[in-house]
Amino acid sequence: MLGKLIKHEWKAVAKILGFLHLALIGMAVLGKILVSIDFIEELDFIRGGLLLVYIISVMAIGIGTHIFLAMRFYKNMYTDEGYLSFTLPVKPWQHLISKLLVAAAWIVIDVIAIVISVFILVMYQGMWQEMADSLGTITENSQEITWKPLVIGVETLLEAFFGMIMTILMYYFSISVGQLFKTHKLLASVVIFVVTFNVLRIISVIVTGIAMYASINGMDNVNNFYLSFVGMGLVQTLAFCVIFWCSCQYIMTKRLNLE
């Protein structure tokens, strides 16, 4: 059943998000072509204009993807469509995981598409050779450094990955808690999101403070500091993933109140 849920979830969001991201790549290609054509010097402002349109579009698609995925969860679970979702013979956690995985996949696709489009725009002859050269220099130098950069790299990647999962779960959490309100459920969800977001930031600041304090007392270098800093961030992120997940699961199982 989980596979089927993922399949249908993918189909439901891929149409619109696929189109948006293809449009983004298409725009980059078009932009590249326009920029490559030699304009008359006086028409340079057109390039500036194009760049501005591009930057705004990238931002809009990035933010739009997040809003679309959050709204998909809200609509499919807690509005009229919820009448079908919640009468399918599947468990609430299966709904949660299928939506989470598909949303995570699309956020990764979103980032990759933006990177590709930037590459297309800035591409020039000899770029790949230059990149390969500098990569070589880094590898040479890194032989002198210890294993720490690798650990830091892995830690940072893990932090980015679980940070993304936490963000999606925070949307689901806010929407689910919003459903406990009698009226203005969507507005309540937005308020809960803003509050949760700020609480998270405050906790982050406290965690950073502790990490800094620890680094003064005993940690000898920047690498160690970064390692413990990211490590603590990761623990915090994972803890919030668990809290958000369990809250959603609880509301969907025990406190469901479809109007």
Place this chain on the structure above:
Amino acid sequence: MSYLIESNHLSKNFGNTQALTDINLRIERGRIIGLLGPNGSGKSTLIKLINGLITPTIGEVFIDGNEPGVETKKIISYLPERTYLNEWMRVRELLDYFGDFYEDFRRERAETMLKNLNIGLEDKLKTMSKGTKEKVQLILVMSRDASLYILDEPIGGVDPAARDYILKTIIGNYNENATVLLSTHLIADIENILDEVIFLQYGQIRFHAAVDDIRSKEGKSIDQLFREVYRC
């Protein structure tokens, strides 16, 4: 033998409002039951509790011996009083969807009914009229070989010709062991197909009886009785 639906002291409050109070229900297999009552009497609340879309404040409900959950959802085919389908989907995609999630979905049956009503498989829900959407939804629900069909106001929004077709569909598509629980306030239209009626008022069961008993004992039609019970 256990009952198909059994509820004990089932109650539901929304804030300070009591939507249902102390419902003790026993429903057997193979019956067509009318769940009757004016607007706000608790019909939809009871139906949603049986489907697990809301959770009871007090009491419990069992369907085929289980509390609402995966097992009960496998055997209940539910038609809500609203459109619960995703607007951008095509009819064919909806058939895929139902076929994927419900083992008892009979695709051929659905395709035949859709053909009879001239609804194309490639038609998009978005372009359909409200009445056509309701028909598509009813066809999907009645194309399952479920043990319990729960139909919330299935004939409310459609014209009389479609109403006849829908009632024919309901009677023609359920097997002998299945029970149909049908909520409506249009009693005269469905009176002839019912085995039992449950009258709800102010969130309580006013009475629950076999239609034949009412006719023979009271000498009244259900419609007459309804008008008497709920006289304003």
